[in-house]
Amino acid sequence: MNQTLDVLIAGAGPTGTTLAIDLLRRGLAVRIVDKAPHAFEGSRAKGLQPRTLEVFDDLGVLDDVLAGSSDYPRLGIHLGPVTVPWRMFRHRERTDDVPYPNTRLMPQYRTDSVLHDRLGQLGGRVEHGRELTGFAQDDTSVTATVLGDRGPERITARYLVGADGGAGAVRKHLGVGFLGETDDQDRMLIVDAVTTGLSRTRWHVWPGGKGRFVGACPLPHTDLFQWMIRLSPGEEPPAGEEAITRRIRAHTRNRAVAVHDIRWRSVFRPNIRLAETYRRGRVFLAGDAAHVHTPAGAQGLNTGIQDAHNLGWKLGQVLAGAGARLLDSYEAERLPIAAGVLGLSTKKYEGLAKLDPSSLRRGKDEQQLSLTYHGGPLAPAGTDRTTTLRAGDRAPDAGWAGSRLFDAYRGPHFTLVAYGPEAAAASDQLAWPAAGAPLRRLTTGEHGFRRSYGIVGDTLLLVRPDGYIGHIATRDFLESTRAAVRTMAPGVTG
Known part of the structure; x- marks a missing residue:
């Protein structure tokens, strides 16, 4: 008879791996499965906010993250023959209470790698090529069917967490509504490629009519750029080095630019969606399985990591004998945060289409240091406070x-x-x-x-x-x- 796990996690991106790390360091029995045959290889979500850096400090991976990332470069906005410099982030000096004040730039594949290495140090591993296809739950456990090269396996766990993305199986199998919209006519081609004819000292942006633009962000400690090409309605996304180079040149009017050695390519559609609930019984949703965002503002990955950091200790406490009502506080605390972040990233994305310069500026709202759970089930209003802090606020450094x-x-x-x-x-x-x-x-x-x-x-x-x-x-x-x-x-x- 199979041993009952404490927690089964579906999805080994930043959210699922963060949760697995937190649970393993609590001594819990955990498995993490992912249907992809190998770790993610693209840059996709690349902005790490100050609050997320504090989570990484807690998990013991911050040194590796800082070594593999950089501060954000200044923008270079190309307007015909003129290039306008623009600082997306105001550089902030560290203070006693905020030791990591600046957003860092790191491609997602490297974030995944750092987290997977930490998982291995704790005795865990990602089981790639293992797809969760269904599950059933009762009052004491969840039994999932996971399909791999050796056929189906039934895995029983006290709890199941779906961190398997916006199209993941866990939310769909639960029948949880995913409220919001997807604009199939608004698409962006994202390409990681070696690039010639372009300076690496700037994040280049070429605005265009009707909100069309091309952008190229140098990825730190690599020879790659992440290209972002907003496509016209009905436009066939170019594929291959020559076609993508022609598309870039047609927009930028720069005949010197060329892409080579494409490492990753994806067509992105801006989903703006929020799960109607984060929990049913012994099954939870986290990260993109619970909320999906536009790419503006670097919010999605960070919000998912903080979902996991919120849920991990609560699962550990309930598995140790704390009241099960503690798990109700996960949705109560995290769903309102995701709703607010969705509004922020959507506003920024819409501003890009209108060529609104403020949409390119990032400030304290994006850094997620001021997010609070005050007024929630674990931090009721009316309790004692200091002159600057209430229960539910982030605990500052000092x-x-x-x-x-x-x-x-x-x-x-x-x-x-x-x-x-x-x-x-x-x-x-x-x-x-x-x-x-x-x-x-x-x-x-x-x-x-x-x-x-x-x-x-x-x-x-x-x-x-x-x-x-x-x-x-x-x-x-x-x-x-x-x-x-x-x-x-x-x-x-x-």
Whole structure:
């Protein structure tokens, strides 16, 4: 008889692999399957936002991500014989509370590779060429049928997560509606290719009439450009080096440009869709399986990674004995975020068609540092707060004991931070269960922490494993914190 897994994940892109990493480091039994015969080879989603960099720091992959990426180049907007320089992102210096303030550029195949390497370090592996074709669930488990070279296999798991993309099987098998629209007449050819006759110091854009444009972004640490060619309605997408070169030259009027050695090619249609629910029973949706975006603003991949970071610790806690209602908070927290991000990326994409310069500018909204779960089931309104933070907000970085708070937060644990003697005494008295995520207790009186967290007096803060504030107590330290912990941990009674 097959052993029952804790979690089966369908889809080994950034979302599914992030989830598998988080679950494996919690000691859970996990398998991750993907119907593709090998890892993804294209650049596709290439922007990594500051909040995602913080997730990568937590997962232990940030050094590899920084080594394989770069800051975004300036745009060069070609208007006939004139090239107008344009900075998409304002360069920001790191601060005590935001250590990674700038969006990074890295092709998706390299992001996948870094995450797959980390998965391997934890003893996991992606099972490529394995397609989930169906499943059934009951009150205790999900049994999926997975088809591979050796025929069908039945895999039983306590939970199933569909991270298998906008056309994936899990959402379709659940019968969950995918609300929104797809404009089949609005298509973009994306090509990764070696390119001659073009400077690598700029992200080149050639605007055109009726929103048609051609763009070429140099991919860092490679000799490749990602070409983006917005096609006319009814236009047959060119294929092959010569045809694509002719199409580019016809638009840019630059006879020196040529593409060679095409590594990847895809025709993209801007889907704008949101799943009507993120969960049915023991089956969850994450990433593009739950929400698909336009490419503008570099939001889709980042939102999916943060879906996984939100869901992972909750699955771990419930599998360890926490109340099952904790899993309801996944949709409650993440679906409104995706709805807002869809609106942002759609607005940016529509601006491109109108040649609106503001559509090329990126700011704090895209960086996802200010996203909050305040008012949700784990962060009800009306609880204690500091002068700058509420429960549900991102926990900022700060100096601590000659190091950083993010160093203390890194890992699959909760963190309890006490400022002041009353808060420290309550921290010492708080019982914590042996099952599930452990608790790390910190006591600090440092000015940098006080400034970053808006502290004015004794304060006890509980930081969740995903780096968001789970509770703030400025009075009634022990009892209010204990009540908050009951919603997130197994068997807290004393």
